[in-house]
Amino acid sequence: MKRTSEESQSRLPDNSALKQQQLPAYRLQLTATGVLSGFFATGVFCLGVGIILILSAKSIKEIEIKYTKICGNCAKLREDATNFDKECTCSIPFYLSETMQGNVYMYYKLYGFYQNLYRYILSRSNSQLMGTDLKDVGTCAPFSRSHDGTPIAPCGAIANSIFNDTIILSYNLNSSIPIEVPMLRSGITWWTDKYVKFQNPRSKNLSIAFAGTTKPPSWAKPVYELDQEDPENNGFLNDDFIVWMRAAAFPTFKKLYRRLNRIQYFTEGLPAGNYSFNITYNFPVTRFRGEKSVVLSTLTWSGGSNLFLGLAYTVTGAVTWLAFFSMMAIHLMLKDRKMFFTQQ
């Protein structure tokens, strides 16, 4: 380009690689061998993982007993809220045919309870639950204050609807005297929940710490009386409370209730035999056509007995291999055709 003498500045763009669209680059070429080997490897990986997951899920033993219909009279009693002070218990015998080896976990499972509703999830106050500001109930509508204006602790709809059935597992040793299976109440929450997210307000005495607040309307006892034997499990630090406050993602969910304490007769797990659940039925579910059940389950490294992920991986692996074989067939057919042309 000719530069005139009047032009002191040149308008020539920089000859840098960036501005001249000549950056060094790798042009991705999809060759047959590359694509085919990629599909094959993916298929092998997915099939392998899928089969491992399925085998692991199948090795779990799980028992679920739905007790809403079995405890039908208790369910009917609870439909009327004025019966809240009448106690109702229900006993469900069942037979365990095989020993459940290893750690056994007891869950309560709810059907049709939408913990993932938008206003429900919003209705909590994390700063109150952290113990920093007990009176901060602004986000907890409609359960923020009682009718005389006292803030509720713990406030919010999630806390108010806590699951309050009591489930006790008994074992019929020698088919005469049932003994209560020893269960652990602790260690059922996330570590960060117990030690970071939920803290009691600082004070020597919990009832003094919660002075100036009142219990949620649906609770029988105030929050500092949830477990009076164990101060580590009282107030906001109560494990059952923390487990309930962790909102579930779907309307059918199970939450950990107790863990087997492997002492006495239960060092190897739950031996086979006759058992029964004694349930104090408090939580009403029939009004919204929900159901409750209790689940006993062993676990493996891959979690509970959910076959879905293993199946999904296996199906993906199979489909990938199907694609691989069909592409290989097409490629081989076309390769012969190309050679035919080059011979001409």
Added chain:
Amino acid sequence: GNTAVEVREELRKAKENLFGQNRSSSNGHVVFEKQQLELDSVVEETITGDYALIINGHSLAHALESDVKNDLLELACMCKTVVCCRVTPLQKAQVVELVRNYRNAVTLAIGDGANDVSMIKSAHIGVGISGQEGLQAVLASDYSFAQFRYLQRLLLVHGRWSYFRMCKFMCKFLGYFFYKNFAFTLVHFWFGFFCGFSAQTVYDQWFITLFNIVYTSLPVLAMGIFDQDVSDQNSMDYPQLYKPGQLNLLFNKRQFFICMAHGIYTSLALFFIPYGAFYNVAGEDGQHIADYQSFAVTMATSLVIVVSVQIALDTSYWTVINHVFIWGSIATYFSILFTMHSNGIFGIFPNQFPFVGNV
């Protein structure tokens, strides 16, 4: 001819000639004699014996009258080349406007002097040459360069790449934009069936804010700037590659619907596979992992990874910047994730960052 009537007659005769003669066999030209000036008839020798129209400014003034200009336009469009000589600047603009308004075509005008400014402005694309005649054409144009021969590179290389990227940006990528936003948004439609249609979002609010701004904006930008399907040398050597742009092959309704369907399918897979995986599951020590927080984080992470891998598959020209933007977006997502879920920030803003900890 001197008068409008004569011009019209000549035009009609020429058209009859065109229709009457066998085009492929002979090489014809239509010439207008202007007054006393003998113009050499300039014949454009074309490959297949098509026609050329040469018209001077005086006749053009008559030919552009409203009752004749349609004839002129039809005749001109049947010719391979049209040469208008000794025309005024206004007539240049009028010719361009004639083609632009009555034919469904994109027009480009290139010129270097002040008399070309009106023509440049009336075309769709105006190109100015900066050089001997000054800068007026440059100031009025959309593109400018220094020599006329660069027009070939502008069209065949940069124009082609621009269409290809736009289309990848638009179709495969407005296609990409629709795809990633469909995948992002439609999961809420599926989740509605499982949350009582209460408009609960599947992701936490910070992810929704940052998704389109931080996590997925840069890779598309890099692709729009740097992507090339063939090298510039090949684009110049094979001008047939310009055809898809002219025929609008890469961005049409069919392609668009395919992109939408892909987005819908992705949202289905993105929602229902984690749904199935989380349905009846517990952690290995019994703890609750089917909670809303874990589900939201899983969905968000899988969405970012799927969308980034999709754009990685669609990029055909990998520069350093593409690598940095794509893998950097994923790395940014994870670093922001770990920051927002840390104990420290929960301590400061417990109500804004409720997703603390992991199982």
